Amino acid sequence: MPGLRKRVLVTGGAGFIGSHLCERLLAAGNDVLCVDNFFTGTRDNVLPLLQNPHFELMRHDVTFPLYLEIDEIYNLACPASPVHYQFDPVQTTKVSVHGAINMLGLAKRVKAKVLQASTSEVYGDPAVHPQPEEYWGNVNPIGPRACYDEGKRCAETLFFDYHRQHKLEIKVARIFNTYGPRMHPNDGRVVSNFIMQALKGEPITIYGDGSQTRSFCYVDDLVEGLLRLMATGPDITGPINIGNPGEFTMLELAEKVIRLTGSSSRIVHLPLPQDDPRQRRPDITRAKNVLGWQPTIPLEEGLARAIPYFRGFI
Ligand code: NAD
Ligand code: UDP
Ligand code: UDP
16 A cells, blocks of 8 residues: 555665565565665666566665665675675675664664674684574684674674664574575585586585585575564564574585586585684574574475576576
């Protein structure tokens, strides 16, 4: 109904997760403003949405101020793959920190709810397994991953200080490894790398011995979790882990990808990058209790859904 539509800002909306989120928000009857500087995202990711009169795409860098009238903000702007966030590490910290300050300043001025796309990287190379939200993490503050990990940790600090100091309604989601269609095919993340390598018949590059673990969440499940978190009342701030507790070694992932693509690729081992976390699995008790949310798409099913998208690049 006119006048009752919510005006929702999605920063980083032309990226992988952001484009799926914009789609869902439009389908739910909102006006969506997607703000992106196209560093890792593309217009192609939101091309079908450009036909929709309730969708608006704006090229803007969130490290600069932004004056708008909106009701809700999903702050996703930030490169997410290690290859991309380590390309210009100073800019990565700026995006996380200055971007958060600007979105919090905007939310404060217009009294909007604001959700931060935080990350399991705040737990670093975790000494506690699986990771509950109470765990403070184990992050190397001066290593090559720190621009992202510490940037995201500082963003969380800012969110909670704006909440305490300015009574802002905040929501902090700690997102664990997410995959699906519209991941950048060359962004260096493990799922996109393995699928692209398998489809091209190239060697599958496992870093280290492949015994390190990750927990992979299909993007549709993740977006559902973010929408539910935003819909909670003012007392719910998070942080809340959103991820799939199914835990796999990189060797297991490689085998699944080879089987599902029918590839003849073989596995090669390359050096493990510095500070690469040994293990990662979300404790999602809080998400289950507070949001009534849990993932519904197991890894093999999600991979089978994602593979056709990557075939388009071969
Ligand atoms: P992505 O790289 O596809 O999306 C990030 C988007 O932000 C891109 O469209 C990029 O162009 C945009 N962006 C980057 N810098 C910007 C700037 N200065 N101003 C405006 N836009 C800018 O990555 P993604 O996987 O969709 O991640 C989205 C968010 O979720 C990120 O904040 C990321 O840290 C977080 N996250 C993702 C994962 C995951 O596994 N995908 C896990 C944890 C957290
Ligand atoms: N800001 C913005 N849009 C707004 C309001 C503020 O981008 O609608 C930015 C502004 O540039 C400021 C930052 O958000 O630097 C933090 O705002 P806040 O009001 O918290 O701080 P102050 O302006 O007092 O520094
Ligand atoms: N990885 C790998 N081969 C690749 C890309 C990544 O073995 O081609 C490993 C990487 O070392 C890490 C895991 O896969 O242990 C997940 O890496 P990704 O970059 O996807 O995410 P993150 O390390 O941020 O969880």
